[in-house]
Amino acid sequence: MALIPSLPLKARLSPLAFQLQARQCLPSRRTLATATEPRPKTPLSKTQKEFLDRALRVNQAGELAATLIYSSQSPPINKAHPHLRPLMKHMYDQEAGHFKKFNELLAKHRVRPTAMYPVWHVAATALGWSTGALGREAAMACTEAVETEIGEHYNSQVRELLAWSDELEGRGEELGDELKVLIQDVRRIRDEELEHLDHAVENDAKEANPYELLTGVIRAGCRGAIWVSERV
Amino acid sequence: MSLPASTLRAVLRTPTNLRPLLLLQHRLGLQSSPRNPSSSTASYHSYDHPAPAPYPPAETAILSAALAHVPTTGFTRTALTTGLREAGYPEISLNLFPKGAFELVRYHLVTQRTQLNTRVQFPDHDSAAPISVGRKVRSLILARLRGNADAGVVGRWQEAVALMSLAENIPASLKELSLLADEMWFLAGDVSVDSSWYTKRASLAGVYAATELFQSTDQSTDFRDTEQFLDRRLEELRTVGGAVSGTIEWMGFQGGAMVNLLRSKGVRI
Numbered sequence: 001m002a003l004i005p006s007l008p009l010k011a012r013l014s015p016l017a018f019q020l021q022a023r024q025c026l027p028s029r030r031t032l033a034t035a036t037e038p039r040p041k042t043p044l045s046k047t048q049k050e051f052l053d054r055a056l057r058v059n060q061a062g063e064l065a066a067t068l069i070y071s072s073q074s075p076p077i078n079k080a081h082p083h084l085r086p087l088m089k090h091m092y093d094q095e096a097g098h099f100k101k102f103n104e105l106l107a108k109h110r111v112r113p114t115a116m117y118p119v120w121h122v123a124a125t126a127l128g129w130s131t132g133a134l135g136r137e138a139a140m141a142c143t144e145a146v147e148t149e150i151g152e153h154y155n156s157q158v159r160e161l162l163a164w165s166d167e168l169e170g171r172g173e174e175l176g177d178e179l180k181v182l183i184q185d186v187r188r189i190r191d192e193e194l195e196h197l198d199h200a201v202e203n204d205a206k207e208a209n210p211y212e213l214l215t216g217v218i219r220a221g222c223r224g225a226i227w228v229s230e231r232v
Numbered sequence: 233m234s235l236p237a238s239t240l241r242a243v244l245r246t247p248t249n250l251r252p253l254l255l256l257q258h259r260l261g262l263q264s265s266p267r268n269p270s271s272s273t274a275s276y277h278s279y280d281h282p283a284p285a286p287y288p289p290a291e292t293a294i295l296s297a298a299l300a301h302v303p304t305t306g307f308t309r310t311a312l313t314t315g316l317r318e319a320g321y322p323e324i325s326l327n328l329f330p331k332g333a334f335e336l337v338r339y340h341l342v343t344q345r346t347q348l349n350t351r352v353q354f355p356d357h358d359s360a361a362p363i364s365v366g367r368k369v370r371s372l373i374l375a376r377l378r379g380n381a382d383a384g385v386v387g388r389w390q391e392a393v394a395l396m397s398l399a400e401n402i403p404a405s406l407k408e409l410s411l412l413a414d415e416m417w418f419l420a421g422d423v424s425v426d427s428s429w430y431t432k433r434a435s436l437a438g439v440y441a442a443t444e445l446f447q448s449t450d451q452s453t454d455f456r457d458t459e460q461f462l463d464r465r466l467e468e469l470r471t472v473g474g475a476v477s478g479t480i481e482w483m484g485f486q487g488g489a490m491v492n493l494l495r496s497k498g499v500r501i
């Protein structure tokens with residue numbers, strides 16, 4: 001398999017470096033003032049609607065995949081390493097919370113789910129089964145790879161929404177509460193994903209063998225899935 | 233905003249009161265592509281930043297005046313011209329409606345869809361006797377069909393269907409149909425956002441389109457035959473749809489059961 005090192009993945013940030021950068025570039029300290037009196041709001045532009053439409057759709061698909069990965073990984077991992085049971089359950093519960101959040105947002109804002117829903121369902125379950133079967137390190141490497149991509153993905157969404165907010169403030173307007181709350185939600189979820197990343201690294205994700213192949217393939221798969229879910 | 237010479241000439245030839253409309257059309261790039269009042273394909277629905285009305289005031293005035301003549305003159309250019317005249321615009325402004333009579337059909341579809349929420353009100357879902365989503369969908373379909381009767385277009389509906397079936401109008405017509413199905417599921421309070429989202433909308437669109445066509449031939453009082461036709465379609469959907477989703481669930485169950493079996497045999501998956 002000579003093709004592995006040629007993947008451009010090594011050029012990307014290592015998970016920890018990315019994590020540090022992510023936490024620095026978007027400090028959670030920055031708070032958004034909540035509206036005191038209602039002001040008339042400019043309708044969202046076509047591009048803005050498209051952005052939100054895609055963002056919510058892809059987030060839901062990602063969280064669907066995450067819950068399935070954990071639930072199909074957990075049985076073999078818990079059996080072989082009973083001490084990991086609370087951690088696996090904690091991560092699963094957080095993913096289930098994220099999934100529920102985006103399901104609600106899709107229904108509320110009338111965004112269609114991805115047409116690839118059944119495909120991601122099967123793919124994520126298979127990924128969970130296979131990494132779970134490979135053992136603890138492989139399962140953790142899977143989490144590390146997925147969370148690296150997902151963390152970056154959520155960060156870019158927060159960045160975009162904050163840019164809208166700045167632009168509106170420049171015009172003496174402000175973002176509606178629904179978007180302010182969305183920023184808070186996406187930030188909280190991103191922080192939880194980065195927490196999963198920490199747990200994965202603490203639990204020897206780097207020891208997985210073959211680490212490069214596994215994380216490389218999974219990260220490339222995540223990016224592909226994000227690209228497709230935004231569009232289809 | 234810079235306008236190409238051809239557009240500028242068209243603008244100057246247009247009556248002053250209609251120029252803003254034409255400029256708007258130009259800005260939105262609507263002249264070459266079919267005009268679509270529900271423009272964006274993105275479905276994100278904002279509550280804080282509500283979308284503008286589907287038609288600007290001038291078009292609303294013209295098209296609603298024209299629609300009032302459909303019961304007598306049908307979905308025709310004649311109705312459109314009468315509407316223009318009544319709304320105080322010269323006949324030359326007919327150029328603003330390049331799709332002719334189809335614009336009337338679409339105006340009817342869009343306004344009926346956006347007003348559907350005012351036709352039916354359901355009690356809060358925590359009330360004593362909650363209505364099932366299925367019953368709500370049925371009421372919504374009947375309410376929407378009543379909209380055709382109230383507008384007096386039932387006897388003219390086959391003309392509308394003919395216009396909608398023209399190749400160039402098919403995409404816009406299907407778009408409207410799927411938006412209507414989406415509106416109905418939304419108003420019925422359905423919140424499922426899995427793969428059933430697609431099957432639900434597709435099957436409701438099919439039932440609705442068939443029932444609407446049936447309505448145009450219905451001679452019974454109060455469209456009682458249409459109601460029965462609808463009930464038969466919904467019943468078929470319930471039995472056939474149940475079988476399909478049952479099969480998918482069964483396959484998922486078999487997959488899960490197989491893995492559990494292998495796990496019990498000591499296979500580490």
Ligand SMILES: [Fe+2]
Binds near residue numbers: 066094095098189193
């Ligand atoms: Fe998550």
Ligand SMILES: [Fe+2]
Binds near residue numbers: 066193
């Ligand atoms: Fe996660």
